[in-house]
Amino acid sequence: MEKMKVVILCGGEGTRLREETEYRPKPMVAIGGMPILWHIMKYYSSFGFSEFVLCLGYKGEMIKEFFQGLRDAGGESGWEITFADTGLKAMTGARIKRVEKHITTDNFLVTYGDGLSNLDLNAEIAFHRRMGRAATLAGVHPHSKFGRVKADSSGVVSEFLEKPVLDDYVNGGFYVFQKEIMGCLSPDDPCVLETAPFEQLVEKRQMAMYRNEGFWHSMDTYKDFLDLNAMWDSGNRPWKVW
Template sequence: MILAGGLGTRLAEETSIIPKPLVEIGSEPILWHIMKMLRSHGIREFIVCCGYKSLLIKRYFEEYRLRALNVTYDLATSSAEYHQPHEEDWRVTLLDTGLNTMTGGRLKRAAGLLDGEPFLMTYGDGVGNIDITSLTAFHRAHGKLATVTAVQPTGRFGAMYLTEEDPHVRAFKEKPEGDGTWISGGFFILQPRALDLIDGDDTVWEHGPMNALTDAGELVAYRHPGFWHPMDTLRDKTVLNDMWNKGAAPWRTW
């Protein structure tokens, strides 16, 4: 399940025209990159929870074969023949979960499409080289309702090391590793029962439900020390595109 309905206001240079999951890395949207990464770990069925500019996401998948494959149209029979096997075997459900629905509310609206098994949930704006297979095995082993992937992002600014007595810079490191704090990387494995903690459309998943899971001892962290990067700002888009264009994209696991 991929949450793809937010307004993406911090990337307004792009999202005034398209929803953030369609902002491109290389020639394909970040949503495609996320799905390719997940498919490399055996996931082929997706529920995309749409909201803001949902029609554009639906149109992207509607036109997917048309962009990717050569085609012959027979106007006499109103038929189309595609000339090579389709690269993807995805089954994608595009669910309009409302323009102003919060993250928890989007999950709740999609709950009826689940089959009772644990499922992966993530957001349509972050990539990483997370071992989804290992993450899933970890979740099944501990038996709790929810697993969250914990990541340590690198610093965004150069760090200077100073002492109180001496104004001279003792050390400088450009974009150092983080300060040791673990944050949510947005890749969850959830039991469907975890969604019972969501009241309705106004529920923010990251507030009430996650706090309730924590208080009940039902939220376990899977530590991912490898690469993870969000696409929150234009700078993030530039960084990710630079990696992709140089052939050095750590999230390319396919």
């Protein structure tokens, strides 16, 4: 298995989750008493990837303090963590570009600090190698934020689904990148990974999508926070693959 570092984007303010992020960075918002960032790192380490580069920004010191305290207590001793201050206002592409010096392999992994999945990472990496493209993303099925209603021609409702899983795919993160992707990025604050760099890769046919038909859930809103904690408390923890 190729040794790859895991870059996790941890610097945003999480403005849509202000009830929690006013006091802590979004990746430190807890599920089952532990930060969502810890859950993400446990996921990656379960596949043998335990070298992490955390792209810090908003309230980054809290992330450092948590993991230093965890290590002092003897927890997750096998993890090698690089804390990289990538600025308060930097966008996703700029944060990745600013940690380029820490990437020493041909391929590396990247994800967001607010998304959980039970995606088969080994299968995605194998797919990435077969495709030979500069970037692979996980295509996932999101839950609709609205109920779906069907009615017959007279207007009588025949079906109602409360926030169903949508058929279409969206970008779920959990990227596998070739290092050459750094050539598409700029260290300037406004560089957004998901706009011009991705558009450039698509134009060159250098982006692939691994279809994940399993669980995926991001923590964008306070309701997401409540839902994920309710799942954990009930024992329904599909992302807990460790």
